[in-house]
Structures are given as structure tokens and as C-alpha cells.
Amino acid sequence: MEKRELISELQKKIALCDDMAAYRTLYDTLHRELFLFSSSIIKSREAAEEIVSDVFIKLWKTRNELLAIENLTVFLYTIAKNLSINHITRNYKYPRVSLDTIEVENISNFDNGEELLITAELAKRIQQAIDSLPSQCKIIFQLVREGGLKHKEAASILNVSEFTVRNQLVIAAKKIAAAAELKVPPVRSRSKLP
């Protein structure tokens, strides 16, 4: 079953039947990406784990109203974002609460799968390229790539336009391409991309 359908199926089961098995499946399906999302904002694995747990506690406590929620994934991400930002305001001496200015720990990782023949050296360079992306760009990259979210969904979670989401992804793609470029021996330098 496709992830989206699965989630909406589980949403109904939890809302209608207090189905704990469905709750567990939903947890298994989403906790990792929510964890990555939260820990990329607050940079603490322990705290991020707690936040994900709080997100799911909130989900369980509001299960009676759950059917009215149109997009559960966006709903859960939004709770995770708010809890993460609350965490920062509580725990930092000089809180910076805009996602643009928070430094994001990189947690997007890639795995050179079978078809991708890249050297460890190249992998490291690509990872560095992802690491060095601006915060917002990095979070968007992660939401869309790791979380498989639609641009519209990522935009709604982060309160930005879909246009911004797409532009930030283009920036990320260009950085990755530039890092990977040396793999292909340059025949002639025709154009430098901006």
C-alpha cells in the first residue's frame, strides 16, 4: 500500500476504533522522519526522541477529533515543529526561533546503493555539500526527500510558499551536482552554473 493511503487508513482506525496496533504501525511509519526533522532543528537526539514521543501522545489524546484532520502527516510535522521551537525557546539562553536562523545539524544521509558507483571520497564530498546547505534549504531537502512530502505539504509545515520549497530544492540539487561533478572528467568548461 502506498504510504499516503496507509497513513489515512491508520488514521481512520485510530480515530474510530482506538486501534492500538494501527497506532503502533503509524509510529513505525513516521517516527524516524519526525525524529530527523526535530533533531535537525534542536540538535539533541534525546530531546528529539522526547518530542517525537510527545507528538504521538498528542495524537493519541486527540484521536476522537482525528477524522477531521485532512492531512495527518502535515499535522504531525507541524506539532513536531512547534514543540521543537518551544524546546529551543525554553533551553537556549538566546533563543532564535526562526527556522531560517537556526543552525541545522545535518542528518540527511545517503547510501551509495548498488547502481551508484562512487568512491568513499566522493561520498564524503557530497555529504559535505549537503551539510553546508543553508538551514531552511537543508530542512526542505530532508522533508521532501526523506519524508517523501509533497512541496505543498512541506510549504504548509514551514509556512513558506511552494515556490520557495522548489527553489530551495534546486539550490540543493545544484550543490550536490557541483560536489559530484569531478566524477565526470570535464571535457570543456562550457558554462559555470550560478
Added chain:
Amino acid sequence: MGSISVSYCYRLFRMDKEKIWHLLILKLSGEASGAELDELNELLRQDPELAAQAASVESVWRGKGPVAENTDELFNRHLQRLSDDTAENTPFYQDFRPRRRGMRWLVAATAVAACLALVFFLPWSGSIRSEKKSAPLASGNSVSTKNGSKSKLQLPDGTQVWLNSGSNISYESAFGDATRQVRLTGEAFFDVAKDNARPFIIHTATVDIKVLGTAFNVRSYPEEKATETSLIRGAVEITLKANTDKKIFLKPNEKLIVSNDSSWLEKDSVRKDDTRKKPTVMTLTQVHHLDKDSVASEVLWTKNKLVFDGETLGEVALKLERWYGVRVIIQGDELKNTEYTGVFNDDNLTDVLYALQLSGNFKYVVRKNEVIIRP
């Protein structure tokens, strides 16, 4: 002139490059249309250098990090926090918190879930019965259909109601003053006249349905196991009599089935049964179309078509009794669970029985108003 055209070409060239990046992102995000994918392929074909870059971005994008992991420990930690959290608000819950630290959490969690689900309904178990006693709508108008007959009526507000056989609909004389409330036993299809100021509410033994201008079917026969609400268009809000906190909104083509049986709420049976044996209280599903583009099978009866949609012979018998106003006796319990699917265009009883009997493994005898089915 020459310089203008060069910079023009360069701009075009750069625009193509930008376009490729944007299309690539759409593709990787799974948001590109077929036309956009074609355009991307075409542009990449013309630009092998960028095609190589795009390919490496694509393989980085698709190469995901580790996925499979065992979440048991994580989830158990989460359950511990959930139970601590809920315990503060619901005293009941405390009984189910583990007394021994080393308790196996998954087992405990299932128990907690079961109890949560059950306790949820317990305080309300009495209210169903009391609800039946007080029938405040009885003082007004009432329309009944006998078995073997159907009826169509129009309510004072213009709402159309098709009443299936063996059913009753009633409403008070105050109908339409502030709200439009009716009480239903049996099955009816409603095409509700839109009026946002006066909500239309249908009371059945098991659920209350609040209508927000719409067409839908309600099936709530006391002798059947469940109450079904099938929404054809518009929107309805359903409240369970057993738990008024639960509000369920249906979207078009959705169908909600709620069990009429409240006996499972009894404490004793709860203790014995494990969670998996717990009867399904509610199911949200889709209305069923036997053919594509046809009317949903749930409302075909309004077109005078008798429909069996994967129904057991036991259920078929109940329908036949109401539809033809006969008594159907099935001799032999093993026959009762065979399922039948079929649509009959207002055929007579013997035609229907003959057709059923062709696909089933039973014989039948029709005597006056009685049908006997036996192996």
C-alpha cells in the same frame, strides 16, 4: 545586432538550464506530470553535460539512508511516557499501569489498549437502553411500511424520503421550527432539502446523524447486526449513541457501519475475550458499486432493485422477508453462511429463489406466506 542575438541566445540557454533543474526537482519529488517528464527528457537529451549532473543528483536523491530498524524499544519507551501522561488525567488508567518494572511491555500495551477501548464505552452502556424508552418524537406524524411494501414521502421542508419495507419514520409536530428531527427504524434514503439554519437530524437506536444538506442512505433494522450510513453526496456528521464524544464526518461515497450490539460492553465478556476477539464496533468503508458507473448498491432499492452484495443466506432471508412480506425459514445452520451477490429487477419471489438456488446448494418450498429453505 550580433551582440544582441548572442546575449539573447545565452539567456535562452540559461533559461533552459534553470528549467531543467526545476523539472528535475519536480521529477525527484514525484510531482512532475507526464508532459513535464517528457520535456525534461527532451531537454536533457540536448544537453549531455547537464544530463550527467542530473543523473548524479538523481542517484544521490534516490540512495536513501538506512531504513529498517527495530522500533520495539523506542515504542515501549514511548508507551511508558504515554501511560504516565494519560494517568494524570484519567484515574481509570492507573489500574492498568504495570506494578512490576520488568513487565513485558508489549503485552501490557495491548492490554492497556484493549481496556482503553473498552472503558471508553462502559459509562455509556446504560444510556442506549434508556434512549429506547424515551421516544419523544412519537407524538407527531409517523409513517410505516409493512414488509412487502415501500413508500416515498415528502417531509414538510421538502426533504424526499424513500422508505424501504418494514421501516418506520416519525417526526414531531414541531418539525422544522428550529431543527428538523426525525426518528428512523429500518432503512430509508434521504435527499435532504438544504437549509443551513435548521439542521436535519436523524435519530436511530445506535447513531444520530446530523445532515449538512445531502443525499444518503441509512439502514438501521433492529434485527440486523449493524447500522449503516452510506453517503452519496454532501456531508453528514454522525454521533454514536454509545459515546457522544465520537463524531464522525463522512465524505461522499463513504459508508459507516456501527454495531447495534452493545452486549460486548458487559464487563464479564470483556475480561475473558482478548483484544482480537473484540467485535468490531465501527467500520468506515466505501459504498459499493457493483458495476462501474452504476448507482451504489446501497441505494439500488430506491430503484426497485433487490440487491444482495456478498450477503450470507441469513441476511438474504431477512431481506426477502421484508421485500416480499413473507416468512423465511432456513433449516440447517450450515446453509446460513453461504454468501450471495446479485441484483434482481423487481422479479417475483419464486424467480429470485430459483436464481439463488441455482448458485446455492439448497432446495426450497413456498407455502402461502412461508418459504422453507433446506439442504
